[in-house]
Each structure stands twice: as C-alpha cells, then as structure tokens.
Amino acid sequence: MYSPGKNKPFYYTLILLKLFLWYPLKSDRLYMRIFFSFSCLLRLMSFLTALGTLAHLVIVIRDKVDVDISEDIGDLSGFIGCMVVCLSFLTQHSRWCNFFKRLLNFKHFGTPPTYQAVVQKGNLGTLVCIVYTIPGMFWYCYLTYKDIPLCEVQNRRLGRKEPCGMVNPTWMPHSQMEGTPFFVWYLLQSFGIFIYLPSSFAICSIPMEAVGIIISRIDHLRAKFKDLLKLRDRSIYKKQIQYCVSYHQDIIEVSKELSALVKSTMGSLLLTAAVVIGSLGSQVIKASTPKAISFIMGYVAAMFLVCHAGQRLIDESLNLTDEVYNTQWYRVDPSFRKDFTFILARCQKPLSMPGPASIGAANYGLFLIVIKTSYSYLTLLNEMI
Numbered sequence: 001m002y003s004p005g006k007n008k009p010f011y012y013t014l015i016l017l018k019l020f021l022w023y024p025l026k027s028d029r030l031y032m033r034i035f036f037s038f039s040c041l042l043r044l045m046s047f048l049t050a051l052g053t054l055a056h057l058v059i060v061i062r063d064k065v066d067v068d069i070s071e072d073i074g075d076l077s078g079f080i081g082c083m084v085v086c087l088s089f090l091t092q093h094s095r096w097c098n099f100f101k102r103l104l105n106f107k108h109f110g111t112p113p114t115y116q117a118v119v120q121k122g123n124l125g126t127l128v129c130i131v132y133t134i135p136g137m138f139w140y141c142y143l144t145y146k147d148i149p150l151c152e153v154q155n156r157r158l159g160r161k162e163p164c165g166m167v168n169p170t171w172m173p174h175s176q177m178e179g180t181p182f183f184v185w186y187l188l189q190s191f192g193i194f195i196y197l198p199s200s201f202a203i204c205s206i207p208m209e210a211v212g213i214i215i216s217r218i219d220h221l222r223a224k225f226k227d228l229l230k231l232r233d234r235s236i237y238k239k240q241i242q243y244c245v246s247y248h249q250d251i252i253e254v255s256k257e258l259s260a261l262v263k264s265t266m267g268s269l270l271l272t273a274a275v276v277i278g279s280l281g282s283q284v285i286k287a288s289t290p291k292a293i294s295f296i297m298g299y300v301a302a303m304f305l306v307c308h309a310g311q312r313l314i315d316e317s318l319n320l321t322d323e324v325y326n327t328q329w330y331r332v333d334p335s336f337r338k339d340f341t342f343i344l345a346r347c348q349k350p351l352s353m354p355g356p357a358s359i360g361a362a363n364y365g366l367f368l369i370v371i372k373t374s375y376s377y378l379t380l381l382n383e384m385i
Contacts, residue, residue, distance in 0.1 A: 002014075004018070007116075008104070009103075009119050009122055009210075010209055012126045012130055016198060017202065022039075022089060023089075024093060045195065046083065049170075049192035052172075053075050053076055053079075053168045053169055055170075055171035056170055057072040059171055065160065066160070068282075068286055069169075070279045070286065071168075071283045073279040074279030074280040074283060077272045077275040077279065078280075079196075081269045082197055085203055085269050086200050088266075088268070096261060102257065103258075104213070108250070109220075112217050113219075114216045114220075122212050129305075130201070130202055133201045134194075134198055136298060137190075137197060140193075151164035165182065165186060166185070167193060204302040204305045204306055207262050207266070207306055207309035207310070210258050211313050214251060214258070215313075215316045217247075222323045224243070225244055227240070228241065241339050245339065252346075255317075269302060269303060270362070276295075276299050277296055277299060277300060277371070278375065278377025279378075279381060280292040281374065282381040284296070300371075304367060307366055308364075309362070310366075311362075313351050314352050314361070317350045318350045325344060
C-alpha cells in the first residue's frame with residue numbers, strides 16, 4: 001500500500017479518504033475485513049438519506065403535489081455521481097496505489113528538480129479544496145435548519161405536509177418530526193452527506209497533483225534534451241539518447257495509466273455534472289435558495305479540476321515537441337538524427353485524459369460543453385416544472 005506522508009504527494013487527500021474509510025492503509029486479510037465491515041456501515045447511512053429523497057420524488061410525482069422537484073433531481077444526481085466516484089476509488093484502491101508508486105519511482109531516471117515544489121503546491125491546493133468543502137457542508141446544513149419557519153408558513157398557506165428542516169427533500173411517515181426523532185434523522189442526513197461529498201471532491205484533486213508531477217518529469221526531460229547537443233563523445237551521446245527515449249516512454253505509460261484510472265473513477269462526475277448544475281440552478285432561480293449555490297460551486301470546481309488537469313497534460317506534452325525541435329536536432333550526427341525524428345513524431349501525439357462514454361477528452365472544451373448543457377437542463381426544468 002502507498003502510505004501518505006506530509007512530504008509526499010496526495011497527503012491531505014488520502015488522510016481524508018482514510019478518515020471516511022475510502023482508502024485502506026494495510027492489505028492483510030483481517031484488517032481488510034474489519035475495514036470493509038465498517039465501511040459498509042457508513043455507506044448504508046448515505047444510501048438511507050438518498051432513499052428518503054428518492055421516495056419523496058416518487059410520491060410528489062405520483063400524487064401531483066405542487067412542490068418543486070428540482071432539488072430532488074439535483075440531490076439524487078449529485079449523490080449518484082459523487083458516490084460512484086468514491087466507490088470506484090475504493091474498489092480500485094490497489095490500482096491507485098500501484099499508480100502512486102510508479103509515478104513516484106525516480107530510481108531509473110532521477111528525481112525532477114522541481115519535484116518538492118510541485119508536491120508542496122499540490123498538497124496546498126488539495127487542502128484549500130478540503131477547507132472549502134467542509135465549512136460549505138456545515139453552511140448547507142445550517143441553512144436548511146434555519147429555513148424551518150419559512151417552510152412551516154408555506155405548508156400552512158398551501159395546505160402541504162412537507163417535512164421541514166431536512167438537509168435533503170425527504171419522505172417521512174409523519175409530516176413533521178420534533179424533538180429527539182427530528183435531530184436523530186437530521187444528524188443522520190448530515191453525516192451521510194459528509195461521508196461522500198468532501199471525499200469525492202478530494203478524489204477529483206488527485207489528477208491535478210498527478211499531472212503536476214508528470215509535468216515536472218517532462219520539464220526534467222526537456223533539460224536532458226537540451227544537454228544532448230553539448231555532448232561530443234559518440235558513446236555517451238548514444239547512451240543519453242537512449243535514456244531520453246526511455247524516459248519519454250515511461251512518462252507516456254504513466255500518463256496512460258492515470259488516464260485509465262481517471263476515466264473509470266471520475267467518469268460519473270462528468271456524466272452527471274450537467275444534470276446537477278442545471279437542476280440546482282433551477283432551484284436557485286425559483287426559490288432563491290442560497291444553500292444550492294455552495295453545492296453548485298463545489299460541483300463546478302470538482303469538474304474544473306479534472307478538466308484543467310487534462311488540459312495541462314495536453315498542452316505540456318505538445319510543448320515538448322517545440323523544445324525538442326529547438327535543440328537543433330538537424331545538426332547532430334546523421335546516424336543519430338533518425339532518433340530525433342521518431343521522438344518528434346511521437347511528441348506530436350498529445351497525452352490526454354479521455355472522458356467517459358466517448359464524450360471527448362477532459363479539457364477546457366469539455367468543461368464548456370458541460371456548462372452549456374447545464375444551461376439547457378436549467379431552461380428545460382423552468383419550462384416543465
């Protein structure tokens with residue numbers, strides 16, 4: 001297993017995932033049995049809150065109750081997207097561990113000079129994401145409790161029996177709950193959301209940190225290419241060009257492994273993002289609900305992290321072509337010139353992180369498509385509901 005450390009990448013992400021039992025630290029059989037037993041209990045709490053929202057949506061549609069269901073749709077879509085991200089990471093934790101180890105294996109090619117700076121920057125960025133998410137969740141839960149008087153007034157005015165004070169729209173056997181039963185269910189909902197929302201946001205920061213390290217390796221390779229022209233000894237030159245080609249191939253293989261993991265782990269987030277943002281945006285417009293804004297901002301930020309990481313990977317891998325060409329490779333010995341030709345040809349094929357279901361690579365273009373699709377869903381919900 002890859003053990004998190006303060007001076008190592010992904011530290012804050014893995015500490016948070018360990019806290020909510022999404023990431024085991026050991027691989028022995030007894031530990032894994034205990035880990036998954038407690039992990040299943042926590043997942044059950046989250047699923048109970050989602051089932052309450054699903055029941056509320058079904059009953060509102062069945063009985064044709066005059067209630068806006070935008071929040072129901074947004075919360076359920078967000079639950080599916082975030083929970084699938086977390087569960088995918090949990091079931092593939094061994095693959096992620098192997099990827100972390102391979103990404104940080106500098107035995108053959110050396111440690112990039114900018115590695116420590118990149119690690120510090122990546123951990124700081126992840127910490128900012130976590131610091132935003134957790135207070136945002138408290139704010140979200142507080143606003144639902146604060147709106148109880150307004151909800152009760154609307155129930156009396158419209159003759160409804162909507163449960164008031166719940167974190168998510170929820171069906172209950174009794175229209176209102178008070179005292180201890182209310183607070184027990186309220187805390188269950190709040191904790192059920194805390195289990196997966198901050199964790200899914202933290203998981204979406206992993207590509208940013210990983211791509212930062214890959215780019216530091218690309219920068220290291222650029223410097224090696226520049227040093228080639230300074231060599232005059234043919235035997236040393238041959239060893240150095242083989243080193244550069246092997247280094248480049250290793251970067252390509254690591255990037256492909258990251259792309260496969262991102263596609264299988266975070267693809268659900270990109271698929272559900274438009275529905276979540278559009279549904280909660282409709283809720284904000286209709287009900288002027290401040291709590292939905294924090295959810296929208298979190299979802300947009302998580303999606304942007306993945307797309308920004310993919311765009312950086314594309315840009316930096318293509319920039320390597322210019323760096324190799326600027327080494328004036330055409331002046332080297334003709335017997336070695338063909339090596340540069342192959343390197344230039346391979347560099348022209350960018351590294352990328354493909355999205356799910358053939359929706360394109362994760363980049364700024366995909367981010368804009370999701371935002372535009374979100375607006376389409378928003379206008380559709382405003383017309384239909």
